[in-house]
Amino acid sequence: MLDVTRLSVAYGQSEVLHSLSFATDKAEIVAVMGRNGMGKTTMMKSLMGILPSRSGSIRLEGTELGGLESHERVAHGLAFVPQGRMIFPTLTVEENIRTGMVVRKKSRIPDEIFALFPVLYDMRHRRGGNLSGGQQQQLAIARALVADPKVLLLDEPTEGIQPSIIKDMARVLKEIRSMMSLTIVVSEQVLSFAMDVADRFLVMENGEFVYEDVAENVDETKIAGFLSV
Amino acid sequence: MFDGYTASQLMSIFAMQGFAGLILFSVFLLMALGLAIIFGQMGVINMAHGEFMILGAYVTFLTSNFFQSNLPHFFGGYFFFAMAFAFLAAGALGYALEWVLIRHLYRRPLDTLLATWGVSMILQQVYRSVFGAREVGVVLPDWLMGSYQVTDMIDVPINGMFVMALTATITAAVFALMFRSTWGLQVRAVTQNRVMAGAAGINGKRVDRLTFALGCGIAGVAGSAFTMVGSTGPTAGQLYIVDTFLVVVFGGAQSLFGTIASAFAISQSQSTMEFFLSGSMAKVLTLLTVVGILLLRPQGLFVVKVRK
Ligand SMILES: Nc1ncnc2c1ncn2[C@@H]1O[C@H](COP(=O)(O)OP(=O)(O)O)[C@@H](O)[C@H]1O
Numbered sequence: 001m002l003d004v005t006r007l008s009v010a011y012g013q014s015e016v017l018h019s020l021s022f023a024t025d026k027a028e029i030v031a032v033m034g035r036n037g038m039g040k041t042t043m044m045k046s047l048m049g050i051l052p053s054r055s056g057s058i059r060l061e062g063t064e065l066g067g068l069e070s071h072e073r074v075a076h077g078l079a080f081v082p083q084g085r086m087i088f089p090t091l092t093v094e095e096n097i098r099t100g101m102v103v104r105k106k107s108r109i110p111d112e113i114f115a116l117f118p119v120l121y122d123m124r125h126r127r128g129g130n131l132s133g134g135q136q137q138q139l140a141i142a143r144a145l146v147a148d149p150k151v152l153l154l155d156e157p158t159e160g161i162q163p164s165i166i167k168d169m170a171r172v173l174k175e176i177r178s179m180m181s182l183t184i185v186v187s188e189q190v191l192s193f194a195m196d197v198a199d200r201f202l203v204m205e206n207g208e209f210v211y212e213d214v215a216e217n218v219d220e221t222k223i224a225g226f227l228s229v
Numbered sequence: 230m231f232d233g234y235t236a237s238q239l240m241s242i243f244a245m246q247g248f249a250g251l252i253l254f255s256v257f258l259l260m261a262l263g264l265a266i267i268f269g270q271m272g273v274i275n276m277a278h279g280e281f282m283i284l285g286a287y288v289t290f291l292t293s294n295f296f297q298s299n300l301p302h303f304f305g306g307y308f309f310f311a312m313a314f315a316f317l318a319a320g321a322l323g324y325a326l327e328w329v330l331i332r333h334l335y336r337r338p339l340d341t342l343l344a345t346w347g348v349s350m351i352l353q354q355v356y357r358s359v360f361g362a363r364e365v366g367v368v369l370p371d372w373l374m375g376s377y378q379v380t381d382m383i384d385v386p387i388n389g390m391f392v393m394a395l396t397a398t399i400t401a402a403v404f405a406l407m408f409r410s411t412w413g414l415q416v417r418a419v420t421q422n423r424v425m426a427g428a429a430g431i432n433g434k435r436v437d438r439l440t441f442a443l444g445c446g447i448a449g450v451a452g453s454a455f456t457m458v459g460s461t462g463p464t465a466g467q468l469y470i471v472d473t474f475l476v477v478v479f480g481g482a483q484s485l486f487g488t489i490a491s492a493f494a495i496s497q498s499q500s501t502m503e504f505f506l507s508g509s510m511a512k513v514l515t516l517l518t519v520v521g522i523l524l525l526r527p528q529g530l531f532v533v534k535v536r537k
């Protein structure tokens with residue numbers, strides 16, 4: 001599916017990601033764990049083409065994405081739910097969802113979207129900016145899903161969201177994965193949430209992966225150790 | 230300043246000047262719509278916008294001449310063709326300008342200001358070389374001449390009503406495009422967050438080019454309308470560009486409703502005051518009022534409120 005090899009990313013002269021490599025299987029959920037400032041967002045943005053990479057390659061089902069613009073990557077099957085969600089505040093909920101459909105030239109919002117997120121249907125005429133954090137997160141996921149992605153990137157989806165809703169989100173993500181056989185790469189600091197959803201764990205420290213294991217064998221205390229300051 | 234007028238005379242004056250102001254409003258509004266959607270979409274202030282309007286006016290002039298000499302039977306309908314040609318010509322020039330120049334200058338507002346100012350100089354010179362320095366006027370078809378008498382003292386010219394109907398139609402069309410079409414959705418998404426729009430799958434550069442072309446095309450149509458109320462010369466666009474900036478800033482650049490309201494307020498106050506005061510005095514008063522209001526409301530008349 002997604003194959004990242006020796007990806008390095010820098011802000012000006014200072015390199016933040018150092019030769020990262022990882023690969024994902026179809027319909028796999030991979031959690032990238034790491035404290036603040038370790039490079040998770042930088043990785044997500046460079047995968048999405050928002051930040052240029054210094055070297056390395058990003059391939060999706062064999063197609064090289066490096067050098068393509070964001071919207072071209074979306075067309076190839078990558079979708080993004082950014083940290084902070086980045087809802088278009090003055091567009092309605094429905095319009096926010098539609099922005100994700102432009103690339104597929106679809107005209108009707110698929111029923112599954114509102115089945116997954118009924119609250120979005122109820123609020124479809126409200127401005128996106130007036131939704132609560134949890135609702136905005138659902139909206140951001142909906143906007144990404146309507147682009148029919150093969151790989152969904154989620155950057156710290158639990159940030160600023162109530163614990164009760166976090167549980168719900170874990171369930172929804174797993175449901176989406178099996179429904180659409182979607183690959184999900186999710187960055188996180190909340191271990192309980194990641195334990196709930198992920199099939200495999202990667203831990204990032206200062207722009208490098210320092211630990212990797214599948215969920216069955218994962219050493220929870222070890223990851224917790226990486227996450228504590 | 231109202232001394233020496235009877236009440237009914239004043240009524241008529243206000244009605245007539247108000248109507249004249251409505252034609253001014255039409256031209257302002259069309260100009261400002263184009264300027265505002267370009268500014269809203271890409272933060273570019275198009276200093277050459279007045280010259281795009283004049284391009285539309287010259288195209289209208291050429292079309293009218295062509296019909297007069299080649300298709301005199303259809304002269305009555307030339308204006309509709311002229312508008313379409315004006316839109317296409319100005320739109321095409323805008324598309325080319327975006328591709329050749331503007332797209333290289335994004336995120337450098339001062340540079341785009343200078344560059345488009347340079348373009349406006351170049352276009353003025355081109356018009357002077359091609360059409361001469363003298364102003365040209367178009368001949369109106371018969372059905373647009375004359376006026377409609379409302380009362381003894383008030384009569385409204387038919388071409389003015391036509392210009393207003395035209396403006397209303399185009400404004401409605403722009404609204405429909407902005408708020409009902411997929412293109413409009415993309416424009417609004419890119420305007421709010423260009424990076425996120427890209428990550429959602431929207432091709433921002435393509436949207437930019439089309440938006441710039443559309444904004445310029447609307448200026449071209451404004452030029453068509455302008456031929457009915459003014460005469461066309463190489464530098465005529467300059468007279469309108471400052472007022473148009475005023476309209477856009479006053480209305481709040483992000484709000485189309487604001488643009489309409491501010492075009493209306495500015496054109497009406499200018500037109501009414503012009504009758505009683507000198508033209509430049511009217512301008513000064515308008516400007517002072519606008520500056521005063523902007524001091525109180527720096528974002529313009531209309532701001533969209535949402536939680537951050
Ligand atoms: N725009 C930027 N310019 C320069 N350095 C940045 C920028 N954004 C992030 N960084 C640096 O890159 C590192 C990784 O940041 P980030 O990817 O945001 O981490 P995370 O998402 O894991 O919290 C940090 O040291 C941060 O200071």
Ligand SMILES: [Mg+2]
Nearest residue numbers: 040041083156
């Ligand atoms: Mg981050």
